[in-house]
Amino acid sequence: MPELRVGVIGTGMMGCEHLRNLMGISDASITAISDPHAEQQGWARHTLGSQASMVAEFTDHRDLLNSGLVDAVLVATPNFTHKALLDDIFETDLHVLVEKPMCTTVEDCLSIVRAQSKRTALTWVGLEYRYMAPIAGLLNELRSGIVGNLKMMSIREHRFPFLVKVDNWNRFSQNTGGTLVEKCCHFFDLMNLAVRSRPVRVFASGSQDLNHLDEIYDGRPSDILDNAFVIVDYANGVRTMLDLSMFAEGGLHEQEITVVGDLGKLEAFIPGNGKIFIGDRMSRSVREVAVPVDPDISHLGFHLGASFIECKHFVDAVLNDKQPEVTVLDGLWSVVVGAAAHKSIDEQRPVFISEYGI
Ligand SMILES: NC(=O)c1ccc[n+]([C@@H]2O[C@H](COP(=O)([O-])OP(=O)(O)OC[C@H]3O[C@@H](n4cnc5c(N)ncnc54)[C@H](O)[C@@H]3O)[C@@H](O)[C@H]2O)c1
Structure with missing residues (x-):
């Protein structure tokens, strides 16, 4: 089975939990990360350990999206950035797992639901409880x-x-x-x-x-x-x-x-x-x-292993053409x-x- 090449956007607390999740999933490989803050780039490198040298680093998520290095992205940036990030991701055919809340307002969530209905790539919302x-x-x-x-x-x-x-x-x-x-x-x-x-x-x-x-x-x-x-x-x-x-x-x-x-x-x-x-x-x-x-x-992370299961199911859904278990409607x-x-x-x-x- 081919490996899914995943990029992680935002490598603060939750992004690093997802890096650890992805490192434990054999069907996925982390190929790129993006974060504008030097300290959190350092957190990512520390988390990736010996894998860090094989992962491309970006400070602007648009460079990651256009790099050709990823099939899917995982968004773990502050809530208020999700809408603009999803808009940029929806310009591509990349699959995405976006952290909760999908957006900060009902209006923005509705806009994402409408946009998702026009695309074929998968969007999964990080509601892992x-x-x-x-x-x-x-x-x-x-x-x-x-x-x-x-x-x-x-x-x-x-x-x-x-x-x-x-x-x-x-x-x-x-x-x-x-x-x-x-x-x-x-x-x-x-x-x-x-x-x-x-x-x-x-x-x-x-x-x-x-x-x-x-x-x-x-x-x-x-x-x-x-x-x-x-x-x-x-x-x-x-x-x-x-x-x-x-x-x-x-x-x-x-x-x-x-x-x-x-x-x-x-x-x-x-x-x-x-x-x-x-x-x-x-x-x-x-x-x-x-x-x-x-x-x-x-690894259990901060969520009793639930975000690991979420990542595992996301990778499986993308590789095997399955529907997302947590949809944009759930996010809305x-x-x-x-x-x-x-x-x-x-x-x-x-x-x-x-x-x-x-
Ligand atoms: N599912 C859960 O249980 C759970 C738990 C905690 C946080 N979260 C969610 O995860 C997201 C991140 O939260 P956190 O606790 O990791 O915050 P954090 O502040 O620790 O990390 C956010 C990171 O995003 C980076 N960032 C900001 N704008 C960016 C951009 N355009 N491109 C790339 N990186 C960017 C920041 O530099 C920072 O490193 C939030 O949406 C939060 O609600 C979910």
């Missing part, structure tokens, strides 16, 4: 019907504050799309995936209460929301809720995911200990089920819920998704 073993296990059990018809889903993320990023781009909502787009598109994607229906109404409350309050950049204070509750109603009657706190370093689990059907309840915890919990209403009992972990995972709908939640907070009212004209 669905591949984390406990979450994949929970979704499998839900699909099996073991808890009956899904009625409610809740996701609690209680974690540490946002890390420092290159040029502190993640301190401003304009750059990220806002916390509920930037971070929580992962959770809205899981909700959309589990519920299998379209969100119709979003009601949220949230604010920036503790984090980054004393951080000022070029005279501008950071404006990143650090806690929220978000309620989402779906067209099929299912309701979901997100409980986000980014000043909860002391918790047992970073994420807790619960789905409740008319027959029972499923619970998964991240990082968890390789198990999920299945509750049965009739017998009022709960049992533990071990969830399988992909034995191919070469995960951003729609986050954007509507921010609008709900800003305007202190429930927001109907129909307001976006979709």
Whole structure:
């Protein structure tokens, strides 16, 4: 089987995780990287180790795209750059895996969905939480019907504050799309995936209460929301809720995911200990089920090996002419819920998704 030649655009924290992922995938070879910052170019070289001398380095992504050295690219640049980068990539026939969020606004996501419908090369969005073993296990059990018809889903993320990023781009909502787009598109994607229906109404409350309050950049204070509750109603009657706190370093689990059907309840915890919990209403009992972990995972990275699985499936899809598992529509709908939640907070009212004209 021919190897897929991959270029990585943006070699900060996530780009380097993807370099490590690709180094563990035998069907892929890293042929080029691009980053305008010398320090992050150094991170890439360090990550690539002895392979670095065989990888072309660019400071401008357009030179990488036109180099003839790549069949596919992986985009791991700041959120606010994704739209322009995708526009440039869509001028080529290169396949692309773009990190989440696909874009920072609903309007830009819609533009990408329209553009993708006119191209044949594959576009995959980096919403990899669905591949984390406990979450994949929970979704499998839900699909099996073991808890009956899904009625409610809740996701609690209680974690540490946002890390420092290159040029502190993640301190401003304009750059990220806002916390509920930037971070929580992962959770809205899981909700959309589990519920299998379209969100119709979003009601949220949230604010920036503790984090980054004393951080000022070029005279501008950071404006990143650090806690929220978000309620989402779906067209099929299912309701979901997100409980986000980014000043909860002391918790047992970073994420807790619960789905409740008319027959029972499923619970998964991240990082968890390789198990999920299945509750049965009739017998009022709960049992533990071990969830399988992909034995191919070469390194866990910051996401329990989920971004490795994502890269492996992306490479397989390109080489074997398969459809993407995470599409631009998934990218769009995960951003729609986050954007509507921010609008709900800003305007202190429930927001109907129909307001976006979709
Ligand atoms: N899927 C996940 O779980 C996950 C986790 C973390 C970050 N991310 C996403 O990955 C992306 C990168 O985040 P990060 O944490 O690595 O940020 P980072 O700041 O560590 O790295 C971003 C890098 O992109 C580079 N860059 C900026 N513009 C560029 C351009 N035009 N061409 C090439 N490089 C460019 C910067 O110099 C920097 O090195 C973001 O979209 C973020 O939301 C996803």
